[in-house]
Amino acid sequence: MDAPKVARTRKTKVKNSTSRPETRHVSSKVGKFDLTDLQWTNQIPQCPVYHPSEQEFQDPFAYLQMIAPEASKFGICKIVSPISASIPAAVVLTKEKKDFKFKTNVQPLRLSDWNEKDIITFSMRKRKYSYHEFEALANSACLSRFYSSGGLSSSDVEKEFWRVMDFGEKGKIEYGVNIEGSAFSCDPHDKLGKSKWNLKNFSRLPQSTLRLVDKEIPGITDPMLYIGMLFSMFAWHVEDHYLYSINYHHSGANKIWYGVPAHEASQFENTVLHHVYGNKISSKLGEDGSFQLLAHKTTMFPPIILLKNDVTVYKAVQKPGEFVITFPRAYHAGFSTGFNCGEAVNFAIGDWFPFGAAASKRYAHLRMLPMIPYEELLCKEAMQIHKFLKVRSSKNKSKDIASYSATVLTFVHLMQFYKKALLRLKGSPECSISSNTISTLICCHCLRDCYVAYMLCKHCYSYPICLCCHDMASKRCSCGRKYTIFKRSDMLAMEDAAKKFEKEKEIHLK
Ligand SMILES: [Zn+2]
Numbered sequence: 001m002d003a004p005k006v007a008r009t010r011k012t013k014v015k016n017s018t019s020r021p022e023t024r025h026v027s028s029k030v031g032k033f034d035l036t037d038l039q040w041t042n043q044i045p046q047c048p049v050y051h052p053s054e055q056e057f058q059d060p061f062a063y064l065q066m067i068a069p070e071a072s073k074f075g076i077c078k079i080v081s082p083i084s085a086s087i088p089a090a091v092v093l094t095k096e097k098k099d100f101k102f103k104t105n106v107q108p109l110r111l112s113d114w115n116e117k118d119i120i121t122f123s124m125r126k127r128k129y130s131y132h133e134f135e136a137l138a139n140s141a142c143l144s145r146f147y148s149s150g151g152l153s154s155s156d157v158e159k160e161f162w163r164v165m166d167f168g169e170k171g172k173i174e175y176g177v178n179i180e181g182s183a184f185s186c187d188p189h190d191k192l193g194k195s196k197w198n199l200k201n202f203s204r205l206p207q208s209t210l211r212l213v214d215k216e217i218p219g220i221t222d223p224m225l226y227i228g229m230l231f232s233m234f235a236w237h238v239e240d241h242y243l244y245s246i247n248y249h250h251s252g253a254n255k256i257w258y259g260v261p262a263h264e265a266s267q268f269e270n271t272v273l274h275h276v277y278g279n280k281i282s283s284k285l286g287e288d289g290s291f292q293l294l295a296h297k298t299t300m301f302p303p304i305i306l307l308k309n310d311v312t313v314y315k316a317v318q319k320p321g322e323f324v325i326t327f328p329r330a331y332h333a334g335f336s337t338g339f340n341c342g343e344a345v346n347f348a349i350g351d352w353f354p355f356g357a358a359a360s361k362r363y364a365h366l367r368m369l370p371m372i373p374y375e376e377l378l379c380k381e382a383m384q385i386h387k388f389l390k391v392r393s394s395k396n397k398s399k400d401i402a403s404y405s406a407t408v409l410t411f412v413h414l415m416q417f418y419k420k421a422l423l424r425l426k427g428s429p430e431c432s433i434s435s436n437t438i439s440t441l442i443c444c445h446c447l448r449d450c451y452v453a454y455m456l457c458k459h460c461y462s463y464p465i466c467l468c469c470h471d472m473a474s475k476r477c478s479c480g481r482k483y484t485i486f487k488r489s490d491m492l493a494m495e496d497a498a499k500k501f502e503k504e505k506e507i508h509l510k
């Protein structure tokens with residue numbers, strides 16, 4: 001019932017594709033992106049595809065850790081689930097969740113000119129759809145474009161997508177995005193639903209770093225649903241805090257993904273700044289300009305721009321029953337080839353921490369409010385590793401230390417920073433020291449999350465300052481009183497752990 005609607009037969013006529021070649025050259029967008037020849041879509045290499053056995057599939061984090069060193073070089077990868085859901089998403093969203101309804105994003109089917117007067121925005125529609133109402137709308141949209149609710153190969157739909165986007169049709173499509181909820185079944189007999197790959201429970205698994213986030217954050221710690229139709233698109237972006245993401249295709253037509261590996265992220269941002277955004281916009285925005293504008297998640301442009309500028313890009317054609325993983329700081333974008341339902345959530349494992357540190361620094365630099373308490377996660381994770389290593393024999397230690405090295409090294413760097421900063425402040429006449437913190441606080445200057453230590457005035461308790469900002473910010477609280485340095489009561493234990501890590505690292509990592 002949920003078989004892909006597109007790609008069943010190949011004999012469907014493509015409406016418009018032959019009737020418009022002359023008018024196509026009139027389009028102003030052709031001048032910008034020159035999409036007259038779409039053969040480049042065949043030149044984008046496929047990302048790696050993994051086929052875990054049922055045995056390997058039992059522990060998602062062990063499996064992800066195993067493939068990450070290789071797969072991360074591609075930015076995105078596909079994992080084909082060896083087990084399938086016995087209760088389809090359509091049944092979950094209509095029978096298990098009887099009141100399920102969702103709003104949609106309205107997306108214009110054209111590429112922005114990227115000047116001040118032409119910046120694409122997606123707007124939210126007020127009306128709500130039930131699953132079947134949207135399915136009917138999606139199928140009729142497919143029918144009116146292709147004279148059939150299916151029938152084209154993904155490769156043909158891909159070319160048609162970029163042709164339509166380049167031509168700049170007046171048309172709009174709708175996309176159910178960021179819908180809180182899950183389409184994994186709660187039925188105890190559903191094999192996939194009760195597996196550890198059920199995204200509802202994913203972030204709370206013991207090896208998941210995000211288990212340490214106390215509150216539920218929809219989309220980050222808890223999954224969201226994405227219900228699409230032909231050409232529903234997700235614009236180029238990286239995940240918040242450069243986190244990993246995992247995306248499951250529940251049912252329907254294929255989804256086409258493009259991904260750029262993290263080691264090309266800077267080059268990607270640069271290319272977008274100079275070859276996608278217009279001169280007016282790029283000259284106004286600084287070095288971080290494209291990062292900030294991309295965060296609006298409305299920047300869509302064809303991957304040919306990346307190919308032309310030597311930015312590596314890979315493609316995935318995601319079918320029902322397949323997971324797509326996006327790695328830390330891997331930019332990605334894509335679109336649907338027909339009606340479908342997907343689900344996604346973020347996650348983190350140890351090798352994310354260096355990316356998390358870079359994201360945290362960038363957020364502070366741009367005064368962006370963090371969504372997760374990065375420093376708290378790092379310290380808690382490192383202290384648990386420290387506790388775990390204490391009881392390990394030295395034979396196992398070297399293997400353990402190596403597998404935890406990203407977390408351990410990032411933690412050592414953090415503690416070195418605090419050591420230096422506190423040493424500098426010691427004896428400063430403006431500050432007294434209190435050895436207890438209240439909780440993670442947000443620096444009022446740079447919005448950084450502070451867990452280990454911060455400065456706060458004991459009179460108003462209103463304007464915490466992080467130790468990075470102390471030199472730049474005022475020496476006194478806004479209320480005029482002196483600051484107190486608050487540091488965690490377990491700071492000594494953390495310093496001790498960092499020292500031990502440094503020693504072990506020297507022994508085992510050299
Ligand atoms: Zn600060």
Ligand SMILES: [Zn+2]
Binds near residue numbers: 463481
């Ligand atoms: Zn004050």
